[in-house]
Amino acid sequence: xxxxxxxxxxxxxxxxxxxxxxxxxxxxxxxxxxxxxxxxxxxxxxxxxxxxxxxxxxxxxxxxxxxxxxxxxxxxxxxxxxxxxxxxxxxxxxxxxxxxxxxxxxxxxxxxxxxxxxxxxxxxxxxxxxxxxxxxxxxxxxxxxxxxxxxxxxxxxxxxxxxxxxxxxxxxxxxxxxxxxxxxxxxxxxxxxxxxxxxxxxxxxxxxxxxxxxxxxxxxxxxxxxxxxxxxxxxxxxxxxxxxxxxxxxxxxxxxxxxxxxxxxxxxxxxxxxxxxxxxxxxx
Amino acid sequence: xxxxxxxxxxxxxxxxxxxxxxxxxxxxxxxxxxxxxxxxxxxxxxxxxxxxxxxxxxxxxxxxxxxxxxxxxxxxxxxxxxxxxxxxxxxxxxxxxxxxxxxxxxxxxxxxxxxxxxxxxxxxxxxxxxxxxxxxxxxxxxxxxxxxxxxxxxxxxxxxxxxxxxxxxxxxxxxxxxxxxxxxxxxxxxxxxxxxxxxxxxxxxxxxxxxxxxxxxxxxxxxxxxxxxxxxxxxxxxxxxxxxxxxxxxxxxxxxxxxxxxxxxxxxxxxxxxxxxxxxxxxxxxxxxxxxxxxxxxxxxxxxxxxxxxxxxxxxxxxxxxxxxxxxxxxxxxxxxxxxxxxxxxxxxxxxxxxxxxxxxxxxxxxxxxxxxxxxxxxxx
Numbered sequence: 001x002x003x004x005x006x007x008x009x010x011x012x013x014x015x016x017x018x019x020x021x022x023x024x025x026x027x028x029x030x031x032x033x034x035x036x037x038x039x040x041x042x043x044x045x046x047x048x049x050x051x052x053x054x055x056x057x058x059x060x061x062x063x064x065x066x067x068x069x070x071x072x073x074x075x076x077x078x079x080x081x082x083x084x085x086x087x088x089x090x091x092x093x094x095x096x097x098x099x100x101x102x103x104x105x106x107x108x109x110x111x112x113x114x115x116x117x118x119x120x121x122x123x124x125x126x127x128x129x130x131x132x133x134x135x136x137x138x139x140x141x142x143x144x145x146x147x148x149x150x151x152x153x154x155x156x157x158x159x160x161x162x163x164x165x166x167x168x169x170x171x172x173x174x175x176x177x178x179x180x181x182x183x184x185x186x187x188x189x190x191x192x193x194x195x196x197x198x199x200x201x202x203x204x205x206x207x208x209x210x211x212x213x214x215x216x217x218x219x220x221x222x223x224x225x226x227x228x229x230x231x232x233x234x235x236x237x238x239x240x241x242x243x244x245x246x247x248x249x250x251x252x253x254x255x256x257x258x259x260x261x262x263x264x265x266x267x268x269x270x271x272x273x274x275x276x277x278x279x280x281x282x283x284x
Numbered sequence: 285x286x287x288x289x290x291x292x293x294x295x296x297x298x299x300x301x302x303x304x305x306x307x308x309x310x311x312x313x314x315x316x317x318x319x320x321x322x323x324x325x326x327x328x329x330x331x332x333x334x335x336x337x338x339x340x341x342x343x344x345x346x347x348x349x350x351x352x353x354x355x356x357x358x359x360x361x362x363x364x365x366x367x368x369x370x371x372x373x374x375x376x377x378x379x380x381x382x383x384x385x386x387x388x389x390x391x392x393x394x395x396x397x398x399x400x401x402x403x404x405x406x407x408x409x410x411x412x413x414x415x416x417x418x419x420x421x422x423x424x425x426x427x428x429x430x431x432x433x434x435x436x437x438x439x440x441x442x443x444x445x446x447x448x449x450x451x452x453x454x455x456x457x458x459x460x461x462x463x464x465x466x467x468x469x470x471x472x473x474x475x476x477x478x479x480x481x482x483x484x485x486x487x488x489x490x491x492x493x494x495x496x497x498x499x500x501x502x503x504x505x506x507x508x509x510x511x512x513x514x515x516x517x518x519x520x521x522x523x524x525x526x527x528x529x530x531x532x533x534x535x536x537x538x539x540x541x542x543x544x545x546x547x548x549x550x551x552x553x554x555x556x557x558x559x560x561x562x563x564x565x566x567x568x569x570x571x572x573x574x575x576x577x578x579x580x581x582x583x584x585x586x587x588x589x590x591x592x593x594x595x596x597x598x599x600x601x602x603x604x605x606x607x608x609x610x611x612x613x614x615x616x617x618x619x620x621x622x623x624x625x626x627x628x629x630x631x632x633x634x635x636x637x638x639x640x641x642x643x644x645x646x647x648x649x650x651x652x653x654x655x656x657x658x659x660x661x662x663x664x665x
Contacts, residue, residue: 005459009505031366043366047286054287055320059384059425103366110362110371115298119366120288270367 002238004159004193006065012159013067013087013149014052015142016045019167020074024129026168028205030266032105037203040266041166042127045070048164048273049082050122053090053097066090069145070124073138075131082124086145097122135171139182146189146196160191163198164273176229183233197235199259201272202226212262213272214245216253227262234260244275289365290325290340290372291316300362304376307331307338321439328379339375345454348373351417351443380438382430385483389424390501395494400433402487406560408435409480413554418444421457422479424504444475463548464511474549481539481553482510484560488536489524496524513543529611532624534594535560537610538580552578559592566590568619574600581608583619591617602636605656609633616642616659626663 006012024038049068056065067087072079082088083096100120107117146161163186171179189196212219212227220231237245237257245257248271261272293299294309294316301307308330309316319326323343329336340361341348348356352375360374383391385401392398408427412419419426420442428436442455453471456462463478486506490496496507512518521543528537535556542550558564566588575584575593582593583606591598591606598608605625606617614634616626628634631647640656 007460007505009503031368047288047367050288051286054291054318054325057318057320059319060387107364107369109298109300109364111300113298117298117364118292118296119364120292121366122288267368 001194002159002240004157004191006159008063008065009154010158011065011067011089011155013069013146013155013161014048015087015146015161015163016048016068016070017138017142017163017165018042018045018070018072018081019133019135019169020072020079020128020130021133021169021172022074022130023133023169024074024127026205028203028266029207032107036127036129037168037205038127038129041203042123042125043121044266044269044273045081045166046123046125047121049093049124053094056090062091062094064089064091067149068093069142071138071142071145072125072128073134074128076134078134078138078141087149093124096124098124132172133167133169134173135167136174136178136182139165139179139186143182143186143189146186150189150191150196155191157192160194161189161196163196164201165198166201166203166269168203170226176225179229180232187235194238195235197237197259198233199261199272200230200234201261201264201269202230203261203269204263204265206263207265209263211264211268212260213264213268214249214257214275215260215262216255216257220258230260230262231258234258241275248275285342285363285365285367285370285372287318287320287325287342289363289367290342290361291318293361293363293372294318294327294329294338294340302360302371303357304331304338304360304374309338321441323441331376335379337375337377337379339377341373341375344373345441347443347448347451347454348375348441350445350447351440352377380428380430380436382428382436384425385427385429385435386424386504388429389497390504392490392497393494395491398487398490398494398497401429402484402491403560404429404433404435405487406484406557408437409484409557410561412437412476413480413557416446418473418476419479420444420453420475421455421461422476422483423458423461424483442475444471444473446473459511460505460509462510463545464514465546466548470548472549474551477550477553478510478543478545478548480557481542481550482506484557485521485524485536485540485543488533489527489540492527492531493524496520510543514546516544526611529613530627530630532608532610532613532615532617532627534592534608534610538594556594559589559594562622565592565622568601568604572601572619574598574606583617590619591622599636602638603640603656605637607634607636607642626659 004010025036027034028037028040030040052066056063069087070081072081101123102118102120104116104118186198237259242255246253310328316327325340327338329338355377357374359371361372363372419437426439452468456466461479508518508520513521525540538556568590569585571585572583577593580593581595581598582589583591595608595610601619604619608615612630614628615624618625633645635643637656641653643653645651
């Protein structure tokens, strides 16, 4: 299980689910600057999409190793952020690649010189932070998309879809039982290589709060209801991810690990995304 | 750090390089042209007036120094990133002009297209099996074929070198080309055995049966797969083996039969595939005689093997020819050219040449005597 190489015959899928509710206006540290959570998440999600596409670039051009979907929710609505319903192939997404955006900042380089360093990133969708948090509706859409993807004959033996859900708070359209229920439905979707993986990441602007990243079960003893709900909503990470998680948590950590992050900083979020999208390293 | 960060760093004038000053990447629309690997980004670059390949690693790999020696450049380029700047390990090596074997197979469509590929692969395989450094992930995308059909393995990141003995491998190769039992612990001078045997079988079989690759340009996947072969569920391999036997191709008959091994190490591969180079055989002389080695038969003299000891059975050579049998087929081999000059139908047997005649017995039990000249004339037609 969870061993299928990702090839042109056995492509895989990634879903990025973004909370774009009003609370995402809160300021957060990102890199050497401060920006809203919405801006930081937008850069991170767009960068992940660009990275997945770039990793599919081979001698003969861009290969269809991945289908990607980005789902945003805010203000009583669920949006498909890559311009259409459901999944799009990396080739299709690249075809509509917008012009790169650039950020320049002065940086001290290791040779001791200061330089105006330019960073570029592609922005398929812009940051947004408004209204309430229709998380249930969004996850309902994700369930349907993932189910449809897994049912397609060409995906039957593929590495299963990975869903990375990033939020900073609670749903406004369901209670915690309903939330767990819809997440379980997502986790039940499967290919012959394994069940879909759902990673839930709660981010915070407060870097002084203790973060819980890929917790072991005993780390959750005595945790509050929100953390328990997040844990119940998240997949148990398959053993193929154990080494990478132990590199992050320390080699004394013992599996199983839950695919979640609580009070995650931007750095924590990046670590979780790096591990959650590990299948991107298995392209053949 | 992302691939885009690395691409930008390779081009940016302020980028700090540890040793590679003056690198110039080839660009399109002002952007360095790159391709991605599983743990790296590759660029075609000019360096000191020569075209080179620059490989920038996106992940740490513990054995690169042992594998590549001085070509490996640890902490070579400083890549700045919104997500965290860091030093990146690099590799600089000569650019090889050509196409990947994958691309060549997508282009090939007729038997005649496969013969030079099959021969070129076997030449490379012999070099690789004799070398200290083993590749570890031989597949159609890790081999460059130049315009002379010379094969060049590339991307040795999964390689084994003797100094790594006793350590686990970082990668186990591409599943479609590896024995299903290969794992991190099987890391020694035999790591390429199975993939060499597998690719050699496919290419040489395509010389007789080009349909083996008819869907390759859409699937990029071999028509037969190791896990099916080892599990005994591959009828197509049986027909491939029969084809080799029918054409008297003993080298590839033996190699194809090795593919059903339950073990990834193929101890007879190196000695067997060496015979694909006819230069490894001795010239015929007066003391040629039938001999066996390891239960298989060939023709030998004091200088060495004249006909490789790969046949099920055979007769002493007479009048410059030797009758051998392989997989139920009888063949006539010219001792001088080391080649099969005539193959009989399955079930037909032949006696050694005598006074320019061969006595043959057909499958129905009837007997005939045929002149060697007529037989050779018939075969050449």
